[in-house]
Amino acid sequence: MAPSTDKPHITGDDHKLSGSSAVFAATQPSQFDSFNDQELWNEFIRGSRSAFIYIYNQYFDQLYLYGLQFTQDMDLLKDCIQDVFIRLNESRNRLSGTSSIKYYLYKSIKREIIHAMKRQKQAVRKLESIKGRGFEYEISAEEILINRQENEDTVNAIRDAANSLLHRQREIIFYHFFEGFSIKQIQELMGFNSIQATHNLLNRAIKKLREILGFITLFFLAWI
Amino acid sequence: MRRKYDVEDFLKDPEFIKWVRYPDKESSEFWNSFVNGHPDSRAAMLKARELIKTLKLSGDRPPAGVKQHILENIVHKINENELGAAFQERQKRKHSWWRVAAAVVLLTGVTYAFYQYSGWRNQDNIDTEAKAFIRESPPGIKVQTRLPDGSTVWLNAESKLVYKENMADSIRLVTLLGEALFEVKHDPSRPFIVKAGVWSVQALGTSFNVRTFKTESNPAVALLTGEVLVSSLINKDAVLQLLPGEKAVMHDKTHHLVKQVFDPVHEVGWKDGILIFDHANFDQVKAKLERWYGVRIQVRDEQLAMNWDIDGRYHNQSLERVLKHLSYAKAFEFEIKNNEVFLTKINR
Numbered sequence: 074m075a076p077s078t079d080k081p082h083i084t085g086d087d088h089k090l091s092g093s094s095a096v097f098a099a100t101q102p103s104q105f106d107s108f109n110d111q112e113l114w115n116e117f118i119r120g121s122r123s124a125f126i127y128i129y130n131q132y133f134d135q136l137y138l139y140g141l142q143f144t145q146d147m148d149l150l151k152d153c154i155q156d157v158f159i160r161l162n163e164s165r166n167r168l169s170g171t172s173s174i175k176y177y178l179y180k181s182i183k184r185e186i187i188h189a190m191k192r193q194k195q196a197v198r199k200l201e202s203i204k205g206r207g208f209e210y211e212i213s214a215e216e217i218l219i220n221r222q223e224n225e226d227t228v229n230a231i232r233d234a235a236n237s238l239l240h241r242q243r244e245i246i247f248y249h250f251f252e253g254f255s256i257k258q259i260q261e262l263m264g265f266n267s268i269q270a271t272h273n274l275l276n277r278a279i280k281k282l283r284e285i286l287g288f289i290t291l292f293f294l295a296w297i
Numbered sequence: 298m299r300r301k302y303d304v305e306d307f308l309k310d311p312e313f314i315k316w317v318r319y320p321d322k323e324s325s326e327f328w329n330s331f332v333n334g335h336p337d338s339r340a341a342m343l344k345a346r347e348l349i350k351t352l353k354l355s356g357d358r359p360p361a362g363v364k365q366h367i368l369e370n371i372v373h374k375i376n377e378n379e380l381g382a383a384f385q386e387r388q389k390r391k392h393s394w395w396r397v398a399a400a401v402v403l404l405t406g407v408t409y410a411f412y413q414y415s416g417w418r419n420q421d422n423i424d425t426e427a428k429a430f431i432r433e434s435p436p437g438i439k440v441q442t443r444l445p446d447g448s449t450v451w452l453n454a455e456s457k458l459v460y461k462e463n464m465a466d467s468i469r470l471v472t473l474l475g476e477a478l479f480e481v482k483h484d485p486s487r488p489f490i491v492k493a494g495v496w497s498v499q500a501l502g503t504s505f506n507v508r509t510f511k512t513e514s515n516p517a518v519a520l521l522t523g524e525v526l527v528s529s530l531i532n533k534d535a536v537l538q539l540l541p542g543e544k545a546v547m548h549d550k551t552h553h554l555v556k557q558v559f560d561p562v563h564e565v566g567w568k569d570g571i572l573i574f575d576h577a578n579f580d581q582v583k584a585k586l587e588r589w590y591g592v593r594i595q596v597r598d599e600q601l602a603m604n605w606d607i608d609g610r611y612h613n614q615s616l617e618r619v620l621k622h623l624s625y626a627k628a629f630e631f632e633i634k635n636n637e638v639f640l641t642k643i644n645r
Contacts, residue, residue, distance in 0.1 A: 122524060123524065123538060126368065129368055129371070130364075133359070134358070134359065137359045137364075138354060138356045139354075141356040141357070142354070142356065147360075151367055154367055155374075159371055159374050162375050209354075209355040210352040210354060210355055211354075212352065212353075213351060213352060228351050231347075247354055249311075249314065250308075251349075253311065253315055253318060275309070279305050279308045279309060283304050283305050283308070
């Protein structure tokens with residue numbers, strides 16, 4: 074991209090989603106920095122140990138945060154992340170290409186955690202239904218400059234609206250708004266039988282958000 | 298007729314979300330022109346954008362050190378699994394040296410090693426005025442030594458290691474003649490570099506074997522734990538990254554580097570007194586015995602040196618035992634006089 078003197082807001086956002094892992098990559102330059110997911114994945118499948126470690130370093134923070142949404146048991150979460158990567162390496166020869174490493178890892182870690190919790194005889198469903206646990210939202214400090222009281226009220230209202238959704242609704246808006254997964258990927262991640270059922274839940278969540286926020290006027294971000 | 302879009306329409310549109318999250322030139326141009334073409338939808342679009350940008354998923358960051366710790370566990374486990382039965386069997390032995398090596402394994406420096414790679418060639422002459430140390434092992438004797446940075450080196454017989462007095466301060470550069478096994482103390486801030494014959498090997502925390510003896514077989518670098526970057530001093534384009542259990546072998550004529558899997562005992566058994574011949578011809582056997590036992594071998598009949606293809610493994614055996622064993626296979630008599638060995642063919 075060209076130097077962005079005319080569009081400062083755009084370039085500033087480039088690495089927002091990858092968060093701290095982008096910072097990590099920046100402090101340790103790597104041959105893989107310019108690789109896309111497909112290329113990095115292929116390197117890994119071909120047996121590159123450093124590609125494997127690069128993937129780990131790149132996704133660890135996100136996986137950890139994601140895993141926390143299902144369990145508060147840190148030791149269990151750490152074991153699960155460890156097992157996911159060990160198994161990933163073991164199954165290298167059986168894997169085919171992937172265009173989204175993150176999706177692959179999310180799917181693996183969620184399955185691993187749920188299995189581990191079942192092994193520990195914790196009732197997963199019961200845990201998921203506990204209101205206020207998992208997929209809660211907070212205000213993104215990097216994005217919002219709160220310089221007026223009314224803005225603060227507004228962002229708090231947005232946060233409260235998101236957190237008033239049901240657990241499954243909060244989960245689905247995470248995949249949709251924050252991770253950019255496709256409906257098909259979301260269906261797989263959430264174990265829906267059909268695309269339609271996935272659409273239904275997403276639409277219900279968005280509708281509810283809109284209803285709650287209907288009367289709030291926004292406009293505290295600078296326009297592009 | 299232009300439709301008026303509401304907040305929900307935008308919130309459901311994956312392309313819109315992608316733009317909010319990862320704006321680039323193309324998508325920004327698209328949505329700018331979209332909003333100019335749909336002024337009625339501008340408020341809804343802004344609202345949708347702000348809604349998405351305001352929030353992030355709640356949750357504590359991982360405690361310090363957890364990321365590194367889990368990675369170490371993963372790598373350790375993978376190494377154990379991949380190095381196979383031979384390696385694991387030896388790992389169980391008491392005082393096994395490569396169990397110690399496994400404890401120092403640390404792999405996160407890999408990307409860093411690549412980063413350093415572009416610069417280290419220029420650092421060869423750093424501190425030329427610093428005092429140089431030499432560790433030398435004569436024929437027949439193996440030497441274990443500890444370097445100023447805490448790394449350990451086993452020098453095979455008839456080998457030589459040179460390093461600077463202040464190597465612990467900056468870049469850790471050593472020069473090797475012959476063969477040695479390195480167990481490098483982990484320190485990501487100071488790459489450990491071995492220059493040896495045709496090789497340059499860069500490591501962080503790792504253990505590996507470098508062989509430059511041309512008399513025995515192709516020069517090789519064998520990696521036991523950790524990761525190293527191997528390059529050729531002759532062929533500047535040849536660079537290989539090794540995984541544990543892999544060795545880099547250099548082709549004598551083309552100077553190409555090739556990766557091979559190795560049996561740990563074959564490559565580094567010498568350190569534990571295991572003498573191995575693997576399809577060795579006479580010259581290779583002769584060279585190895587001379588170095589191993591510190592002797593000179595002379596043949597009284599040139600015929601004797603023909604058509605040797607020896608496989609053998611001797612664990613802490615005397616020269617006499619080894620020669621006796623070989624003499625059955627190749628039909629010769631031998632005589633050991635001080636440091637001289639004479640072989641005579643038996644005509645059957």
